[in-house]
Amino acid sequence: MSIPHTKRICQIIKLKPEAVDAYRTIHAAVWPGVLAALERAHIVDYSINYYPPLQLLIATMKYTGVDYEADMKLVAEDPETQKWWAVTDGMQESFVEGAQGSGTDMPWWTEVEEVFRFEGKSQ
Amino acid sequence: MSIPHTKRICQIIKLKPEAVDAYRTIHAAVWPGVLAALERAHIVDYSINYYPPLQLLIATMKYTGVDYEADMKLVAEDPETQKWWAVTDGMQESFVEGAQGSGTDMPWWTEVEEVFRFEGKSQ
Structure with a gap:
């Protein structure tokens, strides 16, 4: 049996060239x-991939809970996560005009629309 | 029990703006x-996401077999897949300089390096 899930997420952001090693x-x-x-x-099955020529970070993950907004709020309220974001946000440039950082109302990462899905025998 | 897998793949390519609707x-x-x-x-858990401002297609999938190269060769030899690629390759622009199309020795899609992975409770 495969795990249940309610949502898949694909997000992108730019990585500052000078921060690649630290990242x-x-x-x-x-x-x-x-x-x-x-x-x-x-959150399960979370990976981040990096493509240098576009400074591109691609994050993909699955959400297996029942209230995504509430769970993301809990993450944003976690003190350790806030410290993490204080470090990693400084390594990134958002595609979202005016975005101030992770965990604010305006998204820091950009969610990328899904146009195709094939489960195969995983379902 | 989660499905076994031996390989995760993340690939990108450009979608020609004039081909978005057809794609x-x-x-x-x-x-x-x-x-x-x-x-x-x-191949399981295959999705393609699209980000218009960069003409960017992002494909992610998992491979659950034991011989990736051999299985990809079988895909490339499949007549229906070759017809499909004849259509979809024309909608795309490769990031790979000199690439001629899917299923050739030179890759058409660009594989993007993984820099982070968190399985969570899916494993």
């Missing part, structure tokens, strides 16, 4: 408190 | 033979 280093050992907050928020 | 239409009802070839090749 790789910090993501090689993400703080346990940050991962724990994601787990409590029912 | 959406054809992907709303992908030919059954194309999906069957993917299934035979142990």
